[in-house]
Amino acid sequence: MEQGSGFNTLLAPFSPPEWTAILLSLKVATIGAAASLPFGVAIAYLLARRSFPCKTLLNGLVHLPLVMPPVVTGWLLLLGFGRQGPFGRAFESCCGLVFSFRWTGAALAAAVMGFPLMVRAIRLSIEAVDARLEQAAQTLGAPAPMVFATITAPLALPGIVAGLILAFARAIGEFGATITFVANIPGETQTIATAIYSATQIPGGEAGAARLTIVAILIAFAALVAAEILAARVSREAMDQ
Amino acid sequence: MISIEARHRQGDFALEASIRAKGATLALCGPSGAGKTTLLNIVAGLSRPRDGRVEVNGAVLLDTSVGLDLPPRRRRVGYVFQELRLFPHLKVEANLLYGRRFAPEDGPSVDFDQAVDLLGLGPLLTRWPARLSGGEKQRVAIGRALLANPRILLMDEPLAALDDARRMEILSYIEKLRDVFAIPIVFVSHRLSEVERLASDIAVLDHGRVVETRSLQ
Numbered sequence: 001m002e003q004g005s006g007f008n009t010l011l012a013p014f015s016p017p018e019w020t021a022i023l024l025s026l027k028v029a030t031i032g033a034a035a036s037l038p039f040g041v042a043i044a045y046l047l048a049r050r051s052f053p054c055k056t057l058l059n060g061l062v063h064l065p066l067v068m069p070p071v072v073t074g075w076l077l078l079l080g081f082g083r084q085g086p087f088g089r090a091f092e093s094c095c096g097l098v099f100s101f102r103w104t105g106a107a108l109a110a111a112v113m114g115f116p117l118m119v120r121a122i123r124l125s126i127e128a129v130d131a132r133l134e135q136a137a138q139t140l141g142a143p144a145p146m147v148f149a150t151i152t153a154p155l156a157l158p159g160i161v162a163g164l165i166l167a168f169a170r171a172i173g174e175f176g177a178t179i180t181f182v183a184n185i186p187g188e189t190q191t192i193a194t195a196i197y198s199a200t201q202i203p204g205g206e207a208g209a210a211r212l213t214i215v216a217i218l219i220a221f222a223a224l225v226a227a228e229i230l231a232a233r234v235s236r237e238a239m240d241q
Numbered sequence: 242m243i244s245i246e247a248r249h250r251q252g253d254f255a256l257e258a259s260i261r262a263k264g265a266t267l268a269l270c271g272p273s274g275a276g277k278t279t280l281l282n283i284v285a286g287l288s289r290p291r292d293g294r295v296e297v298n299g300a301v302l303l304d305t306s307v308g309l310d311l312p313p314r315r316r317r318v319g320y321v322f323q324e325l326r327l328f329p330h331l332k333v334e335a336n337l338l339y340g341r342r343f344a345p346e347d348g349p350s351v352d353f354d355q356a357v358d359l360l361g362l363g364p365l366l367t368r369w370p371a372r373l374s375g376g377e378k379q380r381v382a383i384g385r386a387l388l389a390n391p392r393i394l395l396m397d398e399p400l401a402a403l404d405d406a407r408r409m410e411i412l413s414y415i416e417k418l419r420d421v422f423a424i425p426i427v428f429v430s431h432r433l434s435e436v437e438r439l440a441s442d443i444a445v446l447d448h449g450r451v452v453e454t455r456s457l458q
Binding site for chain 2: 136
């Protein structure tokens with residue numbers, strides 16, 4: 001390929017399939033991160049503030065997707081949430097929600113893979129909230145859910161948002177678990193990452209792969225910068241008090 | 242009437258105290274490490290003694306002999322912590338009102354305007370806690386505890402962090418509280434001079450034991 005034409009195709013507008021992959025990636029990552037947030041906050045709170053048996057086990061389970069090969073996570077999702085899997089069947093019969101080979105499955109894979117990062121960021125920010133303020137709220141009559149809603153959560157908010165952004169960024173980059181669980185179907189489950197993989201598999205696909213790579217870098221970088229700014233705000237506020 | 246009995250062990254520290262105050266204002270004195278704050282925490286329910294009983298004007302908050310141990314939020318104690326613990330993300334007015342939504346609707350209620358007036362909090366209502374002086378923070382912390390309609394006020398070294406002028410000012414605010422709202426007060430102090438001016442009963446603690454009790458009435 002000539003250098004000139006390569007550069008031109010790099011600047012060419014996105015083709016409809018590329019747009020589809022970009023928009024699907026954003027949808028999958030946004031919904032995956034947002035849907036896992038309540039679980040992430042609950043588990044981060046348990047790990048930060050409560051002591052209970054098997055706490056180490058829970059902590060380990062949460063972090064497992066971070067250290068396991070993503071293909072293993074994807075395979076386990078297929079076993080559990082595939083149409084024949086116990087959870088997959090339960091979701092399909094109770095609310096008609098199907099995961100396997102659908103974009104919803106890509107969102108689930110994204111949520112699971114981003115979960116350790118989300119829980120970690122939120123847990124740290126909850127641990128940074130002065131527990132004595134929570135005690136003060138208790139002496140003023142607040143029941144535990146109100147203490148969390150009015151004291152802990154607002155003070156940990158920058159960390160909660162940072163956790164959400166990190167999970168989103170991780171979801172944009174998700175590849176292994178997604179392709180194992182929901183394959184690489186254009187228009188349904190093909191995200192930026194799997195579209196780049198497809199592009200590199202066909203002759204002359206390098207320019208398309210490069211364009212999508214730049215998009216992936218831009219989204220991930222913007223998310224990380226946002227998370228970093230929020231983290232800096234948390235530590236600054238901690239020093240103010 | 243305030244009655245506190247506690248046997249408590251925390252690492253090397255052993256607390257064994259039995260205090261009965263007939264009057265409405267009990268002062269706990271003694272050197273640091275004597276167990277004064279631990280006693281306040283036991284009254285508030287933030288520390289649980291091995292054995293103990295806490296009663297305030299006929300309401301039993303803790304009685305380990307019958308397995309009674311009200312959680313802090315049900316004890317209705319207004320605790321002014323030594324380090325104040327104002328909520329940094331809420332303005333003064335929201336700090337003051339925090340306990341009000343949880344207070345029982347029946348029963349005596351401390352009037353907001355009256356309390357704000359008495360503690361001189363009017364000009365501070367829209368400010369952030371971080372922007373207040375030491376004496377102002379102290380008054381907001383007292384107001385927040387008072388406005389939760391407590392059955393008792395606990396004050397941990399309410400004057401320790403202040404200079405002499407502020408100390409006299411806060412002292413007179415606490416005197417007004419005692420006289421206007423008629424809420425029993427337990428306060429911790431290591432200075433006998435301020436204790437004698439405020440207290441109806443004094444208990445001196447040392448190494449976790451009551452070494453002297455006095456009634457000034």
